[in-house]
Structure formats: C-alpha cells, structure tokens
Amino acid sequence: MRELAIGPGTKVTLHFSLSLPDGEMVDSNFEGSPATFTVGDGQMLKGFEKALYGLCEGAREEFVIPPEDGFGAHNPNNLQIISRSEFEPGLELSEGLMLSFADAQNAELPGVVVDFNDDEVTVDFNHPLAGRDIVFKVAVLEIEPAQVH
Structure with missing residues (x-):
C-alpha cells in the first residue's frame, strides 16, 4: 500500500454508499464495481470529496454530510x-x-x-435529497497521482 492520501491531484478508486439517517439506501456500489474519480473533476460533490481528504488506501469510514455540503438546502x-x-x-x-x-x-x-x-x-424542483443529511460510507481501494493532461 502506498502512503498517498486523498487530496487535490489524486485519482481515487473506492466503494461508497449513500443512505439517509433512517437507514434508507439511496445509492451503493459495494456490491458492484468500484468508482474511480479524480479529486476536483466534478464527478463528486465537493462536500463528499472534502470528507475524503486525508484518507489512505484501506480506509473504511462513515461520514454524515449535512445539506450545505451535500445536495443543498431545500429552497x-x-x-x-x-x-x-x-x-x-x-x-x-x-x-x-x-x-x-x-x-x-x-x-x-x-x-x-x-x-x-x-x-x-x-x-x-429541489433535488430529492435537498435538505437531508446523507450518511456517506466509503472503502478506499486505491489512490494514485492523477495524470495531468
């Protein structure tokens, strides 16, 4: 395992799940293929990305993402x-x-x-998850330097 931590300039492969505090599952790839993204590429909401900062390969964490860092407040x-x-x-x-x-x-x-x-x-017209806390579970599989084009 490398000691590279998640942050700007990293490409991350992970399993994740999004659920509501009552346990209702919104999305999960734990049973399927992992997701890969480059920090800052816009694939993941900034609040979810920031929660990952500092994690290393092999980390398994659970975070509660408040509306202002997730899908926004209900407007x-x-x-x-x-x-x-x-x-x-x-x-x-x-x-x-x-x-x-x-x-x-x-x-x-x-x-x-x-x-x-x-x-x-x-x-x-609000996002269906606006105004909701989201329970974000992750299992970090791989972190590598992002390829700069």
Missing part, C-alpha cells in the same frame, strides 16, 4: 405552481410522481409533484 422558491392545463389531459397525477420539464435553456429539469387539484399542480 421554497423551487416549488412552482403550474396550471393543470399545461399537462397532458390523460396524465394521471399522483404525489411523488417525477416528471421531466425543460428549463429556459431547454435542458431537462426533473420535478416532483407534491400537490395537485383540478386547476393547479405544485411541482418541487
């Missing part, structure tokens, strides 16, 4: 009320239904139906 401004007439007439709405919308730049924007009636639909 009430991201709740939008949309006229029911804007939706397909045959679309069966239900609370929790995730729909795809287009933003001003025509990029795909997911939204979750949180309330609806015959006239209006309230859609939450």
